[in-house]
Amino acid sequence: MRLHRNLCFAxxxxxxxxxxxxxxxxxxxxxxxxxxxxxxxxxxxxxAETTYDMVRWKRLYAEIAEVKEPFDRDNLWRMFxxxxxxxxxKLPDWKYFEGTPLRKxxxxxxxxxxxxxxxxxxxxxMDEIARKELGDAVWGKEIAALxxxxxxxxxxxxxxxxxxxxxxxxFDLDIETEFIDGHPSALKLRERANVFATxxxxxxxxxxxxxxxxxxxxxxxxxxxxxxVDTCAxxxxxxxxxxxxxxxxxxIIAMDIYGNKLNExxxxxxxxxxxxxxxxxxxxxxxxxxxxxxxDRVLIDAPCSGLGVLRRNPDAKWKxxxxxxxxxxxxQQDILQQYSRMVKVGGQLVYATCSVLPSENQNQVKTFLAxxxxxxxxxxxxKKLLSHKSGFDGFYMALLERKA
Numbered sequence: 001m002r003l004h005r006n007l008c009f010a011x012x013x014x015x016x017x018x019x020x021x022x023x024x025x026x027x028x029x030x031x032x033x034x035x036x037x038x039x040x041x042x043x044x045x046x047x048a049e050t051t052y053d054m055v056r057w058k059r060l061y062a063e064i065a066e067v068k069e070p071f072d073r074d075n076l077w078r079m080f081x082x083x084x085x086x087x088x089x090k091l092p093d094w095k096y097f098e099g100t101p102l103r104k105x106x107x108x109x110x111x112x113x114x115x116x117x118x119x120x121x122x123x124x125x126m127d128e129i130a131r132k133e134l135g136d137a138v139w140g141k142e143i144a145a146l147x148x149x150x151x152x153x154x155x156x157x158x159x160x161x162x163x164x165x166x167x168x169x170x171f172d173l174d175i176e177t178e179f180i181d182g183h184p185s186a187l188k189l190r191e192r193a194n195v196f197a198t199x200x201x202x203x204x205x206x207x208x209x210x211x212x213x214x215x216x217x218x219x220x221x222x223x224x225x226x227x228x229v230d231t232c233a234x235x236x237x238x239x240x241x242x243x244x245x246x247x248x249x250x251x252i253i254a255m256d257i258y259g260n261k262l263n264e265x266x267x268x269x270x271x272x273x274x275x276x277x278x279x280x281x282x283x284x285x286x287x288x289x290x291x292x293x294x295x296d297r298v299l300i301d302a303p304c305s306g307l308g309v310l311r312r313n314p315d316a317k318w319k320x321x322x323x324x325x326x327x328x329x330x331x332q333q334d335i336l337q338q339y340s341r342m343v344k345v346g347g348q349l350v351y352a353t354c355s356v357l358p359s360e361n362q363n364q365v366k367t368f369l370a371x372x373x374x375x376x377x378x379x380x381x382x383k384k385l386l387s388h389k390s391g392f393d394g395f396y397m398a399l400l401e402r403k404a
Contacts, residue, residue: 001087002092003084003089003091003092004043004046006036007046007047007050008080010032010035010047011032011047011050011054011080012073012076012080013032014028014032014047014051015051015054015055015071015076015079016071016073018051018055018315019055019058019069019070019071019076019318020069020070020071022319024315025051025052025055025313025314025315028051029047029048029051029052032048032051033047033048041193044194045192049149050083052149052314053083054079054080054083055315055318056121056147056314056317057083057121057147058079058121058318059117059118059121059123060109060112060118060119060121061079061082061083061121062075062079063112063118064105064108064109064112065078065079065081065082066078067079074096077096077097078100080096081096081097081100081105085102085105085106086105086106086109116143120143120144121147121317122143122317123317123318123320125322126307126317126320127139129322129357130142130143130307130356130357133357133358134356134357134358138386138388141388142356142386142387142388144388145311145386145387145388145391146307146308146311146394147310147311147314149311150210150311150393151188151189151392152188152189152192152195152208153180153186153187153208153209153210153211153214153392154166154177154186154187154188154189154195154206154207154208154209155185155186155206155207155208155209155214155241156185156186156187156205156206157204157205157206157207157244157272157273158185158244159204159243159244159247159248159272159273160203160204160205160272160273161200161205161206163179163185163187166187166200166206167179169200169205170187170195170198170200173198174193175189175193175198176189176190177189177190178190180211183211183214184218185241186211186214187206188211195208196208202271204271204272204273207237207240207241207268207272209237209241210309210392210393211390211392211393212390212392212394212395213238213354213393213395214241215383215395215397216238216241216299216301216350216352216395216397217238217241217242217299218241218245219350219352219383219397219399220242220297220348220350220399221297221348221399222242222245222246222250222297223246223250224246224247224248224249224250225249225250226246226250226251226296227253227295227296227297228242228246228250228252228296228297228298228299229253229255229291229295229298229299229342230242230252230253230254230255230299230301231255231298231299231300231301231335231339231342232255232256232299232300232301232302232303232335233254233255233256233261233262233265233279233301234256234258234301235261235264235265235268236254236261236262236264236265236268236277238299238301239252239265239269239277240265240268240269240272240274240277242299243269243272243274244272244274246276248273248274248275248276250276251276251278252276252277252278253278253291253295254277254278254279254280255279255280255281255287255288256281256282257281257282262279262280262281265277265279266279288338288339288341288342291342292342293341293342293343293344293345294342294344295342295344295347296347296348297343297347297348297349298339298340298342298343298347298348298349298350299349299350299352300335300336300340300349300350300351300352301352301353302331302332302335302336302351302352302353302360302364303328303332304328304332304354304355304360305320305328305355305357305360306320306354307320307355307356307357308353308354308355308356308385308387308393308394308395308396309354309393309394311387311393312393325357325360328360329359329360329364332353332364333364333367333368336351336364336365336368336373336374337368337371337373337374340368340373340374340377340400340402341373343377344402345402345403345404346401346402346404347401347402348380348399348401348402349377349400349402350397350398350399350400351364351365351397351398351400352395352396352397353396354393354394354395355394355396356386356387356394356396360396361384361396361398362382362384362396365379365398365400369400376402376403377400377401377402377403378400378401378403379398379399379400380399380400380401381399382396382397382398383395383397383398384396
């Protein structure tokens with residue numbers, strides 16, 4: 001591979017914003033990709049993947065390059081040289097790479113790789129918490145899997161097409177996909193491609209959604225004609241899946257504390273042809289209380305640490321703080337206590353997170369069931385999905401039923 005100056009500059013500019021100004025990697029990369037209209041898909045792929053790669057391995061590369069935050073541009077070029085050397089890419093004779101100690105880089109990599117938190121490039125506190133909760137062996141395998149690049153998975157919108165039809169139409173566009181066992185609506189791309197540029201996407205035939213994330217809506221046992229509340233709907237990935245499972249029949253009330261996210265859901269719902277969704281912003285406890293004892297099904301896709309989705313959000317490793325995890329656990333329990341009251345007798349509730357920590361998952365369910373609010377609920381089943389076992393994102397989901 002030959003390095004091109006303008007592409008490398010884009011990466012360095014992006015890293016400056018992400019590391020020194022705290023910007024979100026996905027937003028920065030979106031901006032970078034609009035920088036030069038002449039860039040082809042390979043150029044754009046290089047910028048996106050290299051930036052993500054360097055965010056993912058920030059700690060390891062900084063240790064090898066012997067640089068400390070905040071990184072100036074020279075520091076970032078040194079880290080870039082480490083990235084290129086470890087990838088086996090020949091460094092061009094640019095001034096930024098003068099005197100790069102190639103053999104020392106490889107030697108330091110071998111030496112630092114003996115320490116997990118350096119090898120897997122994670123903060124000490126994160127390694128400590130996850131090791132305590134999951135055990136050393138499981139966490140070692142899990143973090144290695146969470147450092148791999150995520151596959152691109154589509155969820156077929158069955159309101160508009162079928163999995164077989166979509167697969168054929170994408171094949172005609174030179175986009176090859178495969179089915180995934182146990183994931184009825186999923187298609188996995190064999191190679192990365194810009195699926196958002198296709199007419200199929202513009203016509204709402206699919207959404208991009210991780211395979212394990214697709215299992216959450218299915219876990220809720222929805223039927224056409226039900227009244228379903230999605231309490232933390234966000235931009236509505238799972239809401240739209242619920243609409244297709246319900247065949248557009250019945251009512252889905254999508255709730256969130258952020259109105260702008262629900263606006264995005266409204267836009268996506270229109271494209272998807274999902275017209276049984278009603279958005280409600282949670283500005284007080286009033287919209288929650290109005291629904292007490294009224295829902296057949298309630299989905300709580302709870303806010304969490306996001307440790308199960310580090311493959312897609314590698315910058316979360318550096319943005320997350322231990323205090324946030326303590327705080328979010330209080331929020332999770334509070335949400336369970338309040339929102340569970342919307343479930344009517346005989347109705348069901350799914351509590352889900354994209355975390356792999358038991359303290360955010362099965363422990364929260366246990367605490368809820370032992371509380372006054374959870375006394376009438378029974379755990380029917382739960383599912384713990386780890387990345388190293390499934391090959392997809394880490395998730396947890398529990399199905400509870402309200403008894404008389």
